[in-house]
Structures are given as C-alpha cells and as structure tokens.
Amino acid sequence: MDAVAGFSEGIIDPCHLLEQVKCLRVLSFKFFSLEEGLLHDSIGELIHLRYLDLSGAPVMTLPESLSFLYNLQTLKLRSCRNLKSLPTNMQNLVNLRHLDIQGTSLEEMPKGMSKLQDLQFLSHYIVGKHDENGVGELGGLAHLHGSLYIVKLENVKNGGEAWNARMAEKIHLDTLYLRWSSFKESEVCDSQSEKDVLDKLHPHKDLKVLGIFDYRGTMFPDWVGHSSYHNMTELNLRGCKNCWVLPSLGQLPSLEYLRLEGFDMVKKIGAEFYKADGTHHHHQETPFRSLKILHIENMPCLEEWESFECGDDDHAPFPQLEQLWIWNCPKLRGDLPTFL
Structure with missing residues (x-):
C-alpha cells in the first residue's frame, strides 16, 4: 500500500518501490515527473514486466538495464520529448510487440532492430547512416x-538498400508515411537515385493511407498513383520541391482525400495528372471518380490547370468532389477546368 500511496502523491522512490514489486507485470509512469529525468537502473530487475508506459514523462535517457526485460511486450514512450536515444541493446527485447516512440527526439534507431521479429506495432523508424540501424533493418x-x-x-544510400526493407511484404500495414529531412537548396541530389529509393520502398497493394513528405527527386516512380492500389483512400504529397510534374493520380479508384502541397517547380497540372499516359481515351475509367476533398497549396509557379476532354459528362473527372481548396498559388490563372 505504501507503494500505491507514493504513486498517488506523485512521489517516486524507485529503489523502495521496486524492492516490493519484483513480480510486477504492468508499470506506468505516464506523465510522472521522474527525478532528474532519469529512470532508475533497478528497472532491469523487474524481469516479469510485460507492459511499461512512460508516455509524457520528462525522461532524458533510458538505462541500459531496460534491455534485461526479456518478457516485455509493450513499451510506450509517446511524447517523451526529451528522449534522444534508446538503449543500445534494444534487440535483446525479443518478445516486444508494441513500441510507440511518437513525439520523442530520437536521432536514430539502435542497432539490430530486425531481431525484434515479434514486433507488431512500431510508430516510427528513424533511419540511421549505418547498416546495423539503416532502413534494411525493417526487412526482418x-x-x-x-x-x-x-x-x-x-x-x-541506394535502391538496393531500400529494397532490403521489404515494404511490399508488410501486408498488415494500412498506413505508411515516408519522410526525407528538409534540405538546403545548395545541396545536390542525384534525382535518379532518389527516384530509385522511393521506387524500392513501394508498399503492398492493399494500403489505405499514404504520405510522402520532402521527397527530393524530380519525378515520382510509377507505383505512386497506380490503379492497382485499389483500397487507397487518402494521399498526402508535401514538400516535394524538386518535382517538376505531378504524378498520375486520377486512376486510384477509391481515393477520397488528396493533398498536394509545396511543389515549387510545377507550372502546369496537365493531362498526365488524370491518367498515366496523358491521353484522353474515352475507354478509361472516370478520373478521380471517388475523390471528395482536394487541397492544392503553396505552389508558387503553378500557372495552368488543364482540362480533361472526356467527351461526355458521365466520364468527367471529380464526379464526387465536395471540397476544393486552392491556397497560395499566386500565378494560377482563373480559367479552371469547366468540370469544376
């Protein structure tokens, strides 16, 4: 009871507490003010622990003894904003199934994450610069x-490394976000290499939500917008400043929400936006036939939005459109497509 009383008053004496709860299976320090932002080393003695929640705690570092918790299945670190690294031997937590690191300040993942083969939920993966903590570790x-x-x-580094992540095999994912760090205009990027990396990160065909942020290539690979992604309902493309043409997105059959933002180089929304070959063949499916919400934002060079000559109203694009947002596109002319 003393231990419980200590929790209710927000006062934690870790040594005293952990001596009494060696068989503990669930432990939460959620939003507790840990002394000096530290979790005590003795946490590693709770070898029966299955669930540990530190969400919102001002923890700055985690003790290496945490990697002794071989039975741990859930580790929640959401909104631990001061946390910059995980224990170096995280790969020892072979029974871990749930790892939430959203809202932390982690700079990279520890090595050997591919050994956590029972992991079912991972909120974020921060790609490191070395093979042992690179994107290929996701392959396992x-x-x-x-x-x-x-x-x-x-x-x-290249498409081969991206391919090792085996994203197409992760058939239980329904939402995937891919982000590059923003870069200075003076930086030189190999556009073909960038495109190859994104190409090899293509997810499985049943994905529902996709976001691509700050992509640095000049063109998207063909899988982005391919009609085989028949379950995709939401697509966010933002900060792709080097891209000079929008990908073909009109043939995504279930797409309901589309956001295009920060395409600094795009001057025209052309026929290729509606279908991959950029032609107006009538036998094709109605472009954007399920789209309800379209956001177009921060495209400073966009001048023209080309219409799509469909021949009859039954095949005009955007038959379900409910909301159209155009924001900060100062050069866009007012002669928008007639079907809008």
Whole structure:
C-alpha cells in the first residue's frame, strides 16, 4: 500500500518501490515527473514486466538495464520529448510487440532492430547512416500492423538498400508515411537515385493511407498513383520541391482525400495528372471518380490547370468532389477546368 500511496502523491522512490514489486507485470509512469529525468537502473530487475508506459514523462535517457526485460511486450514512450536515444541493446527485447516512440527526439534507431521479429506495432523508424540501424533493418519486421512512419530517408544510400526493407511484404500495414529531412537548396541530389529509393520502398497493394513528405527527386516512380492500389483512400504529397510534374493520380479508384502541397517547380497540372499516359481515351475509367476533398497549396509557379476532354459528362473527372481548396498559388490563372 505504501507503494500505491507514493504513486498517488506523485512521489517516486524507485529503489523502495521496486524492492516490493519484483513480480510486477504492468508499470506506468505516464506523465510522472521522474527525478532528474532519469529512470532508475533497478528497472532491469523487474524481469516479469510485460507492459511499461512512460508516455509524457520528462525522461532524458533510458538505462541500459531496460534491455534485461526479456518478457516485455509493450513499451510506450509517446511524447517523451526529451528522449534522444534508446538503449543500445534494444534487440535483446525479443518478445516486444508494441513500441510507440511518437513525439520523442530520437536521432536514430539502435542497432539490430530486425531481431525484434515479434514486433507488431512500431510508430516510427528513424533511419540511421549505418547498416546495423539503416532502413534494411525493417526487412526482418514482417508482422507490423497499423501505421508506420519512416523518417530520415536521406540516409538511404541506394535502391538496393531500400529494397532490403521489404515494404511490399508488410501486408498488415494500412498506413505508411515516408519522410526525407528538409534540405538546403545548395545541396545536390542525384534525382535518379532518389527516384530509385522511393521506387524500392513501394508498399503492398492493399494500403489505405499514404504520405510522402520532402521527397527530393524530380519525378515520382510509377507505383505512386497506380490503379492497382485499389483500397487507397487518402494521399498526402508535401514538400516535394524538386518535382517538376505531378504524378498520375486520377486512376486510384477509391481515393477520397488528396493533398498536394509545396511543389515549387510545377507550372502546369496537365493531362498526365488524370491518367498515366496523358491521353484522353474515352475507354478509361472516370478520373478521380471517388475523390471528395482536394487541397492544392503553396505552389508558387503553378500557372495552368488543364482540362480533361472526356467527351461526355458521365466520364468527367471529380464526379464526387465536395471540397476544393486552392491556397497560395499566386500565378494560377482563373480559367479552371469547366468540370469544376
């Protein structure tokens, strides 16, 4: 009871507490003010622990003894904004199934994450610069479910490395976000290499939500917008400043929400936007036939939005459109397509 009383008053004496709860299976320090932002080393003695929640705690570092918790299945670190690294031997937590690191300040993942083969939920993966913590470590995580946010993709050296992530095999993911770090205009990027990396990161065909942020290539690979992604309902493309043409998105059959933002080089929304070959053949499916919301924002060079000559009203694009947002496109002429 003393331990419980200590929790209710927000006062934590870790040594005293952990001596009494050696068989503890669930432990939460959620939003507790840990002394000096530290989790005590003795946490590693709770070898029966299955669930540990540190969400919102001002923890700055995690003790290496955390990697002794071989039975741990859930580790929640959401909104631990001061946390910059995970224990170096995280790969020892072989029974871990849920790892939430959203809202932390982690700079990269620890080495050997591919050994956590029972992992079913991973909120974020921060790509490191070395093979042992690079994007290829995702290849061993075949059972990921729900959503995944991959960041610092500029650290992926080539398409072969990206292919090792085996994203197309992660059939239980329904949401995928891919982000490159923003870069200075003076930086030189190999556009073909950038495109190859994104090409090899293509997800499985049943994905529902996709976001691509700060992509540095000049063109998108063909899988982005391919009609085989029949379940995709939401697509976000933002900060792709080097791209000079929008990908072909009109043949995504279930797409309901589309956001295009920060395409600094795009001057024209042309026929290729509606269909991959950029032609107006009538036998094709109605472009954007399920789209309800379209956002076009921060495109300073956009001048023209070309119409799509469909021949009859039954095949005009955007038959379900409910909301159209055009924001900060100062050069766009007012002669928008007639079907709008």
